[in-house]
Amino acid sequence: MRDKATEEYYRYRAPEYEQIYYRDNPARRKEIEDEATYIRKLVTKKEVLDIACGTGYWTHIAAETAKNIIACDLAREMITEARKKNYRKSPFFVIADLEQLPFADNAFDIILLGFWFSHQPKQSYHTLFSTIKRLLRDNGHIWLIDNNPPAEGSNQHSAYKDNHGNNYKRRFLDNGKEFIILKNYFSRQELIQIFQHHFSVERITYNTYYWSVTLAK
Numbered sequence: 001m002r003d004k005a006t007e008e009y010y011r012y013r014a015p016e017y018e019q020i021y022y023r024d025n026p027a028r029r030k031e032i033e034d035e036a037t038y039i040r041k042l043v044t045k046k047e048v049l050d051i052a053c054g055t056g057y058w059t060h061i062a063a064e065t066a067k068n069i070i071a072c073d074l075a076r077e078m079i080t081e082a083r084k085k086n087y088r089k090s091p092f093f094v095i096a097d098l099e100q101l102p103f104a105d106n107a108f109d110i111i112l113l114g115f116w117f118s119h120q121p122k123q124s125y126h127t128l129f130s131t132i133k134r135l136l137r138d139n140g141h142i143w144l145i146d147n148n149p150p151a152e153g154s155n156q157h158s159a160y161k162d163n164h165g166n167n168y169k170r171r172f173l174d175n176g177k178e179f180i181i182l183k184n185y186f187s188r189q190e191l192i193q194i195f196q197h198h199f200s201v202e203r204i205t206y207n208t209y210y211w212s213v214t215l216a217k
């Protein structure tokens with residue numbers, strides 16, 4: 001179940017996307033750095049899949065310690081940006097829709113899903129979760145990170161909600177081009193409720209700017 005506007009938005013945004021990580025806000029930066037420290041440890045000597053990898057921000061961090069890493073994204077434009085980085089361990093990049101991932105069952109120890117869950121339509125969580133379960137080994141883990149509303153700065157206005165309760169909001173590129181994309185936000189309790197039906201919730205952080213969870217199969 002793909003949201004065309006979200007797809008198109010990220011294709012256009014690829015060259016400017018990674019600015020989000022370098023905004024001049026020490027508290028925000030610290031939350032990201034803390035997760036990076038956690039990820040380096042989590043993926044050490046592991047076989048890793050980074051789904052919807054974008055410009056490879058987390059791929060690059062995981063590649064510091066992982067045994068090997070595959071990174072995939074629907075947008076060729078994002079993969080082009082991701083390929084520009086210097087990695088300790090070169091990832092294998094794949095252009096792929098996360099609903100049709102061309103990987104074998106039980107192939108990965110760790111799956112990373114950075115800043116995607118907020119764009120996943122609520123009515124198709126089960127599709128995403130069954131894909132993840134298929135790809136993960138029995139003792140594998142998935143790590144997700146996403147935004148809390150303060151990460152959006154002044155642009156917190158909701159454009160509308162659909163029948164499934166998905167939130168849509170306006171996003172603008174640096175050149176002013178406007179998109180309305182699906183973007184959901186969650187309380188800590190909502191996150192636990194969503195994930196605990198399908199996984200064991202191993203770790204949850206719920207900070208000012210970001211939340212993250214690590215789930216076991």
Ligand SMILES: C[S@@+](CC[C@H](N)C(=O)[O-])C[C@H]1O[C@@H](n2cnc3c(N)ncnc32)[C@H](O)[C@@H]1O
Nearest residue numbers: 010052053054057073074075078097098114115
């Ligand atoms: C918010 S970005 C996250 C990028 C990266 N994971 C990160 O944390 O910085 C969302 C990414 O999802 C990708 N994407 C959108 N629809 C997708 C789909 N159906 N399958 C795979 N990737 C998709 C976009 O191209 C974009 O790179």
